[in-house]
Amino acid sequence: MIGLKDKYKDYFNIGAAVNCETVKADKDIIINNFNNITCENQMKFGVLYKEDETYDYSHADELYTFAKENGIRMRGHNFVWHNQTPFHIFKKSKEEVAEILKNHMICMNERYGDVVDCWDVINEGVEDKSSEFLRKSPWMDKFGDDYCKFVFKLAKDVLPSKVQLFYNDYNEYIPEKREKIITLIKHINAEEKLVDGIGMQCHVNLYYPTIDLVREAIELYASLGLRIHITEMDLSYFKFDDKQVLTKPDMRLQEMHAKVYGDYFALFREYKDYIDNVTLWGVSDRYTWLDYFPVENRKNWPLLFDTDGNPKESYYRVIDF
Ligand code: GLA
Numbered sequence: 406m407i408g409l410k411d412k413y414k415d416y417f418n419i420g421a422a423v424n425c426e427t428v429k430a431d432k433d434i435i436i437n438n439f440n441n442i443t444c445e446n447q448m449k450f451g452v453l454y455k456e457d458e459t460y461d462y463s464h465a466d467e468l469y470t471f472a473k474e475n476g477i478r479m480r481g482h483n484f485v486w487h488n489q490t491p492f493h494i495f496k497k498s499k500e501e502v503a504e505i506l507k508n509h510m511i512c513m514n515e516r517y518g519d520v521v522d523c524w525d526v527i528n529e530g531v532e533d534k535s536s537e538f539l540r541k542s543p544w545m546d547k548f549g550d551d552y553c554k555f556v557f558k559l560a561k562d563v564l565p566s567k568v569q570l571f572y573n574d575y576n577e578y579i580p581e582k583r584e585k586i587i588t589l590i591k592h593i594n595a596e597e598k599l600v601d602g603i604g605m606q607c608h609v610n611l612y613y614p615t616i617d618l619v620r621e622a623i624e625l626y627a628s629l630g631l632r633i634h635i636t637e638m639d640l641s642y643f644k645f646d647d648k649q650v651l652t653k654p655d656m657r658l659q660e661m662h663a664k665v666y667g668d669y670f671a672l673f674r675e676y677k678d679y680i681d682n683v684t685l686w687g688v689s690d691r692y693t694w695l696d697y698f699p700v701e702n703r704k705n706w707p708l709l710f711d712t713d714g715n716p717k718e719s720y721y722r723v724i725d726f
Contacts, residue, residue, distance in 0.1 A: 406716065409438040409709075412724045416677045420480060420684030422637065424692075425464050428471045431688040434710055436475050443480040443636070443684055444468050445694075448517075450509060451489040458493075462516065472520050479517065480636065480684065481524035483573065484510060485556050487542035488529075495543045502547050503559070510563050523569035525604055525636070526560045527553050531574055531585045538585055553589060557599035573604030573636055578614045578622040590629060602632035608686065609669070610641040611661050616668050623672075627679040635673060637686040639707035640666055640719070641695055650703050659718060666709065667722030674726065689714050 409419045420441035427445075428435060435442070446452050447464040454460055472479050484506070494502050514521070530553050532540040539545060545552045553572075560570050572590055576582045590600050603626045607619070626633055640662060642654055654662065673680050687693045689710035696705055706712075709720040 407724060409720075409724065410440040413683075416674055417680045418478070418682045420682055421688045422684065422686045423468060423471075423688060425467050427688050427692055428468060430691060431710070431714055434688055434714055435477070439477065439688075441478045441480060441682055441684060442468065442472055443482045445686075446489065448482055448513065449486065449489040450484060450506075451486075451491050454491040454494070454505075454509070456491075456493045460512075465517070469517050469520060477520070479521045480571075480634070480682070481513065481517070481521045481568075482636075483525035483528040484513075484560065485526065485542075485544050485552075486528035487540060487544070490543065492543060495547055499547055503555075506556070507559055507563055510560055514564050514568065518565070518568070521568070523571055523602065523634070524560065524564070525571045525573040526557050526600075528573045529575065530572065531582060531589060533576060533582060535581060539589075554593045554599070557593050561597075561599050569601040569632065570599060571602045571604045571634060571636075572600050573606060575606040575608050575637070577603070577605045577607075578618045580618075580621075583622050583625065587625060587629065590631070594629075598630075600631065602634055602681075603629075604634050604636035606637040606686075607635045607669075608637055608639055608641070609665075610644055611658070611665055612644050616672055619669070620672055623676050623679065627676065631679075633676070633680045634682040634684065635680065636682075636684050638669070638683065639686045639693065639695060640669070641705055641707050643700075643703075643705065645699065648700055650700075652704075654706060662706070663718040663722040666719040667725065670723045671726065685709065690717075 413419050418441045419439050421439045422443045422445045424445045447468055494505055548555050574586055593600050673683055687708050690706045690708050690712045693707050695707050711717050
């Protein structure tokens, strides 16, 4: 059976989010199918930098070693986010926080730069609600309303030019949020190009969004001269506000899952000149964050490999072209 990465070698890299358990449980699936990985949590600033002001790189190191040993590249995820960030640093002055962030960027590049090609510099900076433009964040409280540009400039100054800098967000296909993301990126890039690419997270479900909305978003982002990475794709069986539980999806739903996955990848293939990477947010249905969100302990099956690690019909539809 051909691996995803080989089937897609003339299109884009194929990635998966991993953690220290999934690289063991799903090792062969990863090696055969993915040429790129993202640490699910292990490279996030708040996970690395502890309250006692020490850094713990052990889990990030483990995943980096796995990538290196298997010839797999990595996406760096992420530097600045309102979540999973070291909140304890914000009692320090603006200058001190800037220095800590700068040193963190330099250090991450020194440790992992030989396999990490890009970083999500800002994750989820834009607000979903219509009333606000930027999302509340301790980073904004510290550095002011223009913190996104400040952080991208910092990354640009301290990282080698070969490292691509990304802005990453979800609901990135919803027109209102999409327009805000575009306004933000245009503003950051106004004087010099700091943002190289957009990370379209693509946490989608069987019913929403439409492929046309995603197509429109891809076209608009590409028109800004940005590279595109699909960074966190998973295809949930449930609408976002649906609380129902399923023991197992029936054949009709499984068929829908396969069809929708096939449609998404066909769309991505059409835009291969702009898309460099398509990353799934997990490896197999053995483990997915969607088992815990938005409904705690409800099984979901959003990926291409099943709970036993076998390829699903959705997988076959993705390689059927
Ligand atoms: C967001 C973040 C990811 C991850 C997911 C949930 O999309 O960007 O790092 O935390 O939420 O797993």
